[in-house]
Amino acid sequence: MKDNEFKKLGPLTDKTNSFIDDLHKSGALDALLNELKSVTNQLPESYSVSIDFQLNVCDSNKETSVPLLQTGFVAGKGIELYRHYGDTATQKYLVDGEMCIIPDDYCPHCWEEWDLKFMNPTCPYCDYRLGKEIKYLLDDNTCPWCQEGKVSIDNPTCDNCGKKIDGDMIAWG
Ligand SMILES: [Zn+2]
Ligand SMILES: [Zn+2]
Numbered sequence: 708m709k710d711n712e713f714k715k716l717g718p719l720t721d722k723t724n725s726f727i728d729d730l731h732k733s734g735a736l737d738a739l740l741n742e743l744k745s746v747t748n749q750l751p752e753s754y755s756v757s758i759d760f761q762l763n764v765c766d767s768n769k770e771t772s773v774p775l776l777q778t779g780f781v782a783g784k785g786i787e788l789y790r791h792y793g794d795t796a797t798q799k800y801l802v803d804g805e806m807c808i809i810p811d812d813y814c815p816h817c818w819e820e821w822d823l824k825f826m827n828p829t830c831p832y833c834d835y836r837l838g839k840e841i842k843y844l845l846d847d848n849t850c851p852w853c854q855e856g857k858v859s860i861d862n863p864t865c866d867n868c869g870k871k872i873d874g875d876m877i878a879w880g
């Protein structure tokens with residue numbers, strides 16, 4: 708979605724997350740979570756059961772949706788119930804020259820799932836290409852391969868994983 712649309716949704720995402728925290732702390736979920744634990748304890752050890760909350764944005768023109776928050780509570784036999792988070796880390800791109808933000812594993816143009824973009828640089832759904840219609844916006848010099856090392860316009864080889872960044876795929880922020 709566009710940068711300004713994403714910014715409007717940020718506070719709602721944060722609020723939803725802290726609301727779930729507050730609900731949990733207040734004990735309002737206790738009866739439900741106790742039931743979750745008790746049922747899970749009667750299931751095989753390899754099973755875990757989660758109750759999840761999601762904040763999704765759906766675009767009827769694209770006929771698909773992307774998750775901005777995925778969190779919930781997981782129980783399993785012999786393990787303490789815990790809060791979990793799905794991966795909704797976001798990434799900025801330039802799409803046809805316009806700044807867009809989308810969870811990491813999604814296409815910033817059609818919103819379908821598209822993982823490992825540097826290895827598979829064409830979206831399997833809309834055929835937009837990283838390096839052509841889409842550029843990965845790198846504004847903090849973090850290596851897009853390993854997310855740990857640093858790369859820069861003068862030194863496009865990562866100081867951690869050694870991969871060289873293809874300058875055509877990147878827009879330097
Ligand atoms: Zn696509
Ligand atoms: Zn790296």
